Amino acid sequence: MTQQDRQRIAAGLVGGLSYAEIGRRLGRPTSTISREVGRNGGPAGYRPQQAHRATVRRAHRGTPAPSSAAGVPGSAAEEEIIEMAVRSGLPRTTARVHVDLLLSEDGRRTAAELTRRLKVSPASVSVAVNFLVQNGYVRRERDPQRRRDSYVIDDDAWYNSVVISSRQTLDAAQAAMAAAGTIGLDSPVGQRLARCAQFLERVILDTMESAGRWRALLS
Structure with missing residues (x-):
């Protein structure tokens, strides 16, 4: 989550918006907003700059993010691509789905795989992939044996x-x-x-x- 995201959360709290509405505007699950606010002072004490600094400190205490199986740099590079996609107008969850497909080994994932990897709700993945399919970024393939769809990004x-x-x-x-x-x-x-x-x-x-x-x- 960027510092700009946290500023928008703070503005939403001041404006009396619900966690669900703030999450919708940021393209994030309600649970993400709830956790972010809850561990950074609560609705009355949330301060975006302090929250951002605290998150950076927690990240520095953690372990480095591993590289992906495809040899692509880990989360830092992925986050940079996601931020570029968000700045171009994609909702954040849609951008995360798009980038996850883009950086996958064979350019394909099922909805269940996207849900598990990105830790978002099936409904959020459904909205994201429908947008991507409608706008030509990915295509849908039906697996008749497993009776499920795969979402594919190719050249x-x-x-x-x-x-x-x-x-x-x-x-x-x-x-x-x-x-x-x-x-x-x-x-x-x-x-x-x-x-x-x-x-x-x-x-x-x-x-x-x-x-x-x-x-x-x-x-």
Whole structure:
């Protein structure tokens, strides 16, 4: 948990938010927020900077995190990648699921494995993987023998995620152009919407063309 997360927890407590609501906004389980607050002064005494320093001290007293089986550096490197994903807009739990799949040996996990490894609820994993599947970051594979789904991240995921995101933005551009026509292209608002739509359309079409052109690099 970052110092910024702890500041948001403190702000949520001051604002009278429940642990569940604070957890939802941070992409964390309610139990994580409850433990964080409980061991750092409680709802009335929680101070984000003090909590962060205390956590750092506890970490220094612990043992170093082991490297992963794939030879990828341990938790410090993983946390850095997760923070980058969160800054790009992914909810934290979704980012953790994505990175865990990304750093796995064969790029696949079951929902049960993700739940166990990340120590989050099955419901949180379900929400995260559904988002990742819908946006092309991972794909779902059915294992007919074990009657369970596996979630897979492979090289094509990068191309698929770019295409899906581009199509969504292109839909927004077309909606803006339609609105401009309805309002009237001779009005300031209509002209503004039309310029926005044209800009987005040209950029997205270039992006999709570039993704197709360089897709061979992934194979």
